[in-house]
Amino acid sequence: MEKNVPVIFLPYIEIADMIVETFGDRVEVVIHDLRQPSSSLIYIKGKVTRRPVGAPTTNIILKELRRHGNDVKNKYGFTSRTVDGQMLKSSILFIRDQEQQVIGYCGINFDMTALLQAQTVLYELTLSTGLPYIHESDMTEHYANNMEEVFEAMIKEVLHLFPMSVEQMKKEEKVEVIRELDERGIFLVQGASERIASLLNVSKQTVYNYLDVVRKQEKRLEDRKG
Numbered sequence: 001m002e003k004n005v006p007v008i009f010l011p012y013i014e015i016a017d018m019i020v021e022t023f024g025d026r027v028e029v030v031i032h033d034l035r036q037p038s039s040s041l042i043y044i045k046g047k048v049t050r051r052p053v054g055a056p057t058t059n060i061i062l063k064e065l066r067r068h069g070n071d072v073k074n075k076y077g078f079t080s081r082t083v084d085g086q087m088l089k090s091s092i093l094f095i096r097d098q099e100q101q102v103i104g105y106c107g108i109n110f111d112m113t114a115l116l117q118a119q120t121v122l123y124e125l126t127l128s129t130g131l132p133y134i135h136e137s138d139m140t141e142h143y144a145n146n147m148e149e150v151f152e153a154m155i156k157e158v159l160h161l162f163p164m165s166v167e168q169m170k171k172e173e174k175v176e177v178i179r180e181l182d183e184r185g186i187f188l189v190q191g192a193s194e195r196i197a198s199l200l201n202v203s204k205q206t207v208y209n210y211l212d213v214v215r216k217q218e219k220r221l222e223d224r225k226g
Helices: 007-023 059-071 113-126 147-159 171-183 192-200 204-225
Strands: 027-033 041-045 075-081 087-096 102-111
Touching: 007 027, 007 041, 007 087, 007 102, 059 102, 059 147, 059 171, 147 171, 147 192, 171 192, 171 204, 192 204
Parallel strands: none
Antiparallel strands: 027 041, 027 102, 075 087, 087 102
16 A cells, blocks of 8 residues: 555655554544545545545545645644534644645544543533533535545535526526535546536536636635735
């Protein structure tokens, strides 16, 4: 496995092994090469998210990269919920090359699910009110095994925002679909335009035209703020 890891990522492997060996089965450490986001996972120690090497990056990372590009900041101690209900506490350290371009990241995922369930039980046993104690994060992170799962999750999430089917959408609604998908970083992934064109029943060039409209509107708003 390590033979296929680019040299710049090798120092993080020993760190990953050390962390998991120290803290046990509830922790995993991942190393991603973002130069290939659709198959970015190049090393994983632990089995919290049960992903194979070659799995894509997550929707949260794509969204952060779309928003901030190479200015993206490391994220420490944030919580998220997987699609199957696991509550995770995670940290992300972005890896940069000599030109300070983001090329990957090292991530730690700690499964808090059992601890939070125990905390809830203890809280309920010591109080008579029965009020909920755990306030779960509304940020669902998709730890997919392949890019198709990431696409499906993002598209389902976006289409849920609209009260009509794709067949009923006019140009205005389709532009908004493009806007929502762009904000989530979907266009950072190779092949996204073709998939979205098929989804919206438009040409690939139309997708690019809608995306151009969205980004020009975004730039005008930023210029006004500036």
